[in-house]
Amino acid sequence: MRLLSTMGLGLLLALLLRVPAHAQDSLLAELSSQLLDSASRAPVLATFKGTRIINGHSVETPGGGTLVFLISHRFGTLNSGAYNFFGLDQASIRLGLEYGLSDHLTAGVGRSSLDKTYDGFLKYRALRQSTGPRAMPVSVTLFGSSALTSLRYFDGLDHTLPRRLTYTVQALVARKISAGLSVQVVPTLVHRNLVDTRRQHNDVYALGVAGRQKLSKRTALMLEYYYRLPTSEDPGTRNALAAGFDIETGGHVFQLHVTNSQGMIEKHFLTQTSGNFFDGDIYFGFNVARNFTLKPRL
Template sequence: MASNFTPGRLAAGLALAVLSAAPACAQDLLQQLNHLATDSLRREYVEATFKGTRVINGHSIETPGAGSLVFLISHRFGTLNSGAYEFFGLDQATIRLGLEYGLTDRLAVGVGRSSLEKTFDGFLKYKLLRQSTGVGALPISVTLLATSALSSLKFVAPPERSTTSRFTYTYQALLARKISPSLSVQLMPTLLHRNYVDLSRDQNNVYALGGAVRQKLTKRLALTGEYYYLLPGATADDFRNALAVGFDIETGGHVFQLHFTNAQGMIEKFFIPQTTGNFFKGDIFFGFNISRAFQLHSKP
C-alpha cells in the first residue's frame, strides 16, 4: 500500500505547528517584559546601613522601627595605660543606661542617664531621606538628630550655676551610604552649643565633622570606626579629636559592640568637645554597648 507522506505535507505540518505555538511564545515574552518593566519602576529602600542605632560613641542613621523599644547599656572602663594597680582600667568605670522608642518607622525619641557628671540626656531623631533603588532612586540616607544634656553634678565652688546653664545641645545631620552589602560610610556635620563655659576664651558653639565606617567581616561580625574632627578654635586647641574602633557582634535579638576609644563620655556633650586622651599614647578606654529591642505593638 502506497504511503501518503510527502515532503510537502511535512513542511505544511511544521508550519502549522510553528504558527500555533507563536501566540504562546509571544504571550510569555510579553509577560517577561512586563515583569522587567515593573521591577525597574519599583522603588526599594536600602536596609541595615548600620546594624544598630549607634556606630560606636555617636548615632548612626538607624532608628527603631515603629512600636519598637530599645534598651541600651553603654560602658567604659578606665584607660589601658593606667597600669596594673588599676588593673589596666578595669577597676574604673562609667556607664550610661538609655531607652529609645520608635514613634514611627522614621521618627524616634530617646532618654538616658550617664554616671559621668550625673548627666541626663534626651534626643529626637528623624529619617529625612532614605537611600533607595528603582524609580526616583536616592544615593544616600539622611537622618536629622537633636539632643540635649543636663548635668546634675553638684558644684562645690561658688557661685552655684542655674539650671539653664547646665544644658548642652547638639544638632547633627547624619548622611550615610551603603556602598555594598558589606561596606557602609557616614558623615556627621555637627553643631554643639554649651550654655555655660568656664573661661571667656572657651567656645559656646563648637563645630565638628564626624566620619564613620562599617565593614562586614562575616555574617554576624563587622569592623567599625569613628572619628570626630574639631574645627579650628579654642576647643580644638585645648582638646583632642575623638577616635574609636570596634566590632559589632550580632547575637539574635542583641547587638553587642566592643570598642576602644580615647573618649570617656558616651554622649555628644562629652566625646565631641571634651576628649583629652591621646589614643596613640595609650589613653584608650575599652568599652562596650549592648542593645536589646522589644516590640511593644505590631505595625499597622
C-alpha cells in the same frame, strides 16, 4: 445622496469611538509604568546594624513600636597601670531607652554616670537610600539632643538649670556602598550654655566620619572619628577616635570597642575628650542593645 450621508455618519462615529479608546490605552500604559517603577524601587536596609556606630548615632532608627534598651560602658584607660588593673577598676556607664514613635521618628532618654548627666534626644529619618528608578543615593537622619549636668558645684558660680544645659544638632548622612561597606558623615554643632573658662568655646563645630565593613554575616569592623574645626578646639582637648567590632546575635547588637573618649554622649565625647589614643589613653568599652517590640506592625 442618502448613501453618502449614511457613510459619513458611520465614519464620524468610528473616529469618536477610536479617540477615547486610544486615550484609555495611553492612560493604562502610564499607570502600568508607574506601578512597575514603584515595584522595582526598593529601600536599602541595614546600612548599620544598630542605632549607634560607637560613640555617635547612626542613621538607623528602631522603627515604629520598637523599644531599644541600650547599655554603654567604658572602663578606665589601658595605660593607668597594674594598680588599676589597666582600667578595669574604673568605669563609666550610660543607660538609655529609645522608642520608635513611627518608622521615621524616634525619641530617647538616658543617664550617664560621667558628670551625672541626663540626656534626651529626637531623631527623624528624613530620607532613605533606595535602588531602582529615581533612586535615592543616600540616607539622611536629623538629630537633636539636650544634656543636663546634675553635679553639685561649690565654686560660687551661677549653675542654675539653664546654664547646666548643652544642646547638639546633627545631620547624619550615610550611604551603603556595597553589601559589606557603609560610610557616614556627620556635620555637628554643640552649644554649651556655660563653659569653665574664657578660653573655651560655647559653640563647637565638628565633622564626624564613620565606616562599617562586614567581616561575616553577623560581624563587622567599625571606625569613627570626629574632627573639630580649629576655631572650636578647647585647650587640653582632642578629637574623638574609636574603633570597634560588632556582633549581631538575634535581638541583641553587641559592640566591643576602644576609644580615647570616656563619655558616651555628644556633650562628652565632642567637647571633653582629652586622651591621646596613640599614647595609650584608650578606654576599652562596649555597647549592648536589646530591642523589644511593643507595638507589632500590621
